[in-house]
Amino acid sequence: MNKSAPVLISGAGVAGLTAAIWLGRAGFRPIIVEQAQDIRADGYIVSLSHRSYLFAQKLGLLSELRRRGAGVKASSYHRAGGGALLELDYGRLFSGVDVVQIMRDDLQDILYSKARDLAEFRFGTSINSIEHGEVQAQVTFTDGTHEAFEVVIGADGLHSAVRRSSFDRQAVEHHYLGLCSAAYDLPNIFALEHKFETHMERDRYVVVFTTPKHRLATVFVWATTMREAPPSVERHTTLLEAYANTQPFIRQILDYCPPDGMFYMDPLIQVRMQNWYQGQSVLVGDAAHCMTLISGQGATMAFTGASVLAQKLVDYSPPRAFLAYQNEVAPIVLDVQDRTREIARWYVPRSAGRQIVRDLAMWLLPATFFERHFKNKYSRA
Numbered sequence: 001m002n003k004s005a006p007v008l009i010s011g012a013g014v015a016g017l018t019a020a021i022w023l024g025r026a027g028f029r030p031i032i033v034e035q036a037q038d039i040r041a042d043g044y045i046v047s048l049s050h051r052s053y054l055f056a057q058k059l060g061l062l063s064e065l066r067r068r069g070a071g072v073k074a075s076s077y078h079r080a081g082g083g084a085l086l087e088l089d090y091g092r093l094f095s096g097v098d099v100v101q102i103m104r105d106d107l108q109d110i111l112y113s114k115a116r117d118l119a120e121f122r123f124g125t126s127i128n129s130i131e132h133g134e135v136q137a138q139v140t141f142t143d144g145t146h147e148a149f150e151v152v153i154g155a156d157g158l159h160s161a162v163r164r165s166s167f168d169r170q171a172v173e174h175h176y177l178g179l180c181s182a183a184y185d186l187p188n189i190f191a192l193e194h195k196f197e198t199h200m201e202r203d204r205y206v207v208v209f210t211t212p213k214h215r216l217a218t219v220f221v222w223a224t225t226m227r228e229a230p231p232s233v234e235r236h237t238t239l240l241e242a243y244a245n246t247q248p249f250i251r252q253i254l255d256y257c258p259p260d261g262m263f264y265m266d267p268l269i270q271v272r273m274q275n276w277y278q279g280q281s282v283l284v285g286d287a288a289h290c291m292t293l294i295s296g297q298g299a300t301m302a303f304t305g306a307s308v309l310a311q312k313l314v315d316y317s318p319p320r321a322f323l324a325y326q327n328e329v330a331p332i333v334l335d336v337q338d339r340t341r342e343i344a345r346w347y348v349p350r351s352a353g354r355q356i357v358r359d360l361a362m363w364l365l366p367a368t369f370f371e372r373h374f375k376n377k378y379s380r381a
Contacts, residue, residue: 001150001313001321003027008139008149009119010127011156012039014046014104015285015302017111019153021059022310024118032119033141035126039112041105042264043185043217045070045196045209046299048107049099049378053300055307062100064110070101071212075196077362082199082249085362086370093371099378103211104299126156130165132279151318152281155306158269160287166278175270175337176227177344181293182220182239184263185211186256192216199249202355203348204242206250218253219293223348224267232261239265268292268344270337276330277322284309289333294347295340297381304381305329332381 007023009016012034020030048056048065056062077086131138136148154162163172188210196209204222211217222242230238236259243250257263271290276283285302292298308328312321349355362370 001028001316001318004029005150006031006120006147007151007153007313008033008147009153009155010160010162011154011285011287012036012108012112012121012123013041013155013157013285013302014107014111014299015287015306016153016155017108017115018055018303018306019155019284019310020115020119021111022307023313024115026310026314028313030115030119031122032115033122033125033127035124035142037124039108041108042183043211044104044183044219044293045072045101045211045217046104046107047099047101047296047378048303049097049297049300050304050381051300052303052307053098053100055303056100059114061110061114065100065102065107068102068106068110068212070103070209071194072101072196072209073194075198078197078199079359080199080201080247082247085359086367088367088370088374093374094378097375097378103217106212107299127152127161127165130162130279130281132166132281135280137280150280151313153309154281154283154287155285155302157286158266158271158290160283162281163271163283163287166281167273171273171275171278173272175272175341177268177270177292177294177341178223178225179221179268179292179294179344179348180224180226180229180242180265181268182235182263182265183218184256184258185215185217186253188214188216189252189256190216199247200347200359201246201250202352203350204246205347206243206253208253216253221268221294221348223350226267227269229266235261235263235265268294270340272334272337276326277319280318282309282318282322282325289330289337291333291336291340292344294344295336296377297336301329301333301336301381305333336381 207219309325
């Protein structure tokens with residue numbers, strides 16, 4: 001590919017920033033458009049493992065990633081009454097596994113610090129439309145400007161503008177998991193230290209964990225028929241209704257739910273496509289597949305996918321690079337998606353019988369059984 005030609009990247013998240021670093025260091029001219037006014041990220045804990053861990057090492061990021069790690073040392077799973085069913089020590093769990101855990105906003109901050117001198121950033125704008133030609137795509141932005149690009153990388157998440165502008169709707173399958181998630185942070189009202197707790201009820205669960213800022217982050221996941229996020233003014237009520245008659249521990253967390261609705265909420269949706277590229281456009285990260293937060297591997301696959309795509313663009317022409325990238329990454333993604341749908345049935349059981357089986361398994365099986373499960377998971381993708 002012609003390195004003097006600019007490469008357009010839509011989205012300044014993990015995938016977009018990672019691609020910009022690789023391409024910028026290889027001599028390309030990345031241009032990142034981001035509809036937000038600055039780098040922003042939800043405060044989730046994410047992991048870089050297996051291939052993404054090695055890619056981070058090649059980029060010289062590991063020492064800083066470790067220094068700013070999430071600091072969680074143990075996790076526990078609790079039944080509806082509050083008692084612990086399973087406790088895991090991260091020292092044993094991650095022994096021999098290439099993995100680093102970090103808050104998403106810290107990860108993006110590190111990536112941005114490396115990318116800002118390698119790429120041109122245009123905040124407060126996004127892609128409005130794309131018209132593909134033989135060798136270039138004509139891109140119209142929301143500010144009314146137009147430019148031509150040989151490559152347009154859609155790293156703009158589940159609701160991707162590049163996917164919407166470049167692909168027919170029939171080419172995109174949305175697998176609704178029948179679940180919705182919400183998240184916000186709050187003071188450390190439980191005085192937890194370096195801990196990640198999952199409190200499980202039938203049809204719903206809540207995660208709460210400590211952050212490096214000495215606060216708590218919480219994530220809610222519940223069964224629902226909702227297929228799109230409600231407007232912010234309805235989110236507070238939606239969440240309270242989803243957790244009506246919950247246990248006292250969770251009610252204390254709900255007391256800190258932002259009443260203005262300015263917090264994350266979205267249904268859990270997997271995206272499946274026959275091809276991740278069309279004309280001069282190519283998708284990466286959640287824009288291509290979206291494995292949902294239940295997979296626990298969205299960030300690692302965004303990082304891996306962006307790294308592979310960038311390296312292929314260095315070695316090949318765009319059409320060959322797109323195909324080589326998809327052939328390498330798609331089989332891993334499809335495997336994780338399939339496993340995630342199966343896992344979701346146990347994380348959020350819809351029947352009392354399945355809930356009892358899950359709780360008994362966590363209570364009776366040795367911790368080493370679950371340690372092997374997570375070691376396998378983090379060594380697979």
